[in-house]
Amino acid sequence: MSAVDAVAAPGAVGAQSAIARIAELQALVARATGAEQVAPAAPAQHGGASFASALTAAGVGQQVASAALGAPGAGYGSNVTAAGTANLGEPSPFDGLIAAAAQRYGLDPAVLKGLIRAESNFDPSATSGAGAAGLVQLMPGTAASLGVTDRLDPAQSIDGGARYLRQQLDAFGGDLTLALAAYNAGPGAVRRFGGVPPYAETQAYVQKVVAYADQYRSAPAAPAHGALPPTTGSGSIT
Known part of the structure; x- marks a missing residue:
């Protein structure tokens, strides 16, 4: 995660x-x-x-x-158009699920998309050596606590990741920095260190997700049709 x-x-x-x-x-x-x-x-x-x-x-x-x-x-700032659809910049096959989950849990869709890019680079079958799997890299226990029965199913994965991020935001007073640090390193580590843990991976992850989200917000709205260009960069699988 x-x-x-x-x-x-x-x-x-x-x-x-x-x-x-x-x-x-x-x-x-x-x-x-x-x-x-x-x-x-x-x-x-x-x-x-x-x-x-x-x-x-x-x-x-x-x-x-x-x-x-x-x-x-x-x-x-705003990344919602007058029609109420999220401007997620460079398109992915999962933009509809991302926008819906972000609205459901009160998240910035650009942040949720940035998190997915950092976690799996939009590969729904991605797995890690530690046992995390899916678009948002849920561990088995976390997935079970969120009601996710198939971590490789994109809809379940995105919903579970959005719900878990929402839980971390609620736990840390809406502070997105701490919420994302908790998503990566665990809420216990954030509480133990009183902030973002001094882990190079976690600190880089936080910066990466924020940068991706900023990129999506500043990009022009994606066309409704046409080929999907590949995403740049590779997500971190932890």
Whole structure:
């Protein structure tokens, strides 16, 4: 398994100001759409996703909505188009699964895609000498705890990896750096060292996932059709 290095969301706001901002944004949406209120979509896990989607559809900046709602990954800026689809840059065969899992668990899809690239370089059959397997390199015990019965199945693997990353974010106060370090080295090691462990592999992994995520965010949206170009670089299998 692997880890990430991130900075706190620059637009973070307090609970009271977030509530006030949400009210302002709701009024803005109502005026923009001519509706008296925004009908909420089905509630998403970890909260806030459905309202953020409504704001995006109404043309309100995704970064503002994410910051106001305290959404994970808000500090990375928007990689969601007006149609609500993730801009994951260079395409992979798993972009649909990645975007869906990221939305389900409140993750930045670029980070999740960067994690998969670092872990397996998008090879669903990848295995490691330590016993990790699949796109997100789950160990057998971790997979079982996440309800993953087939680690080589792309849908199960991506869902399990996204859920595990979400667990680490929750455990470390939303700090993506620590969450990704925990993904790579284990949450026990992060707690023991009080931060990213002094392991060269973990530190390099964190930097690699962040760099990949930045690359995906800055890349132009991938075409809907056509051949899939190969990814660059190779993921770390730990």
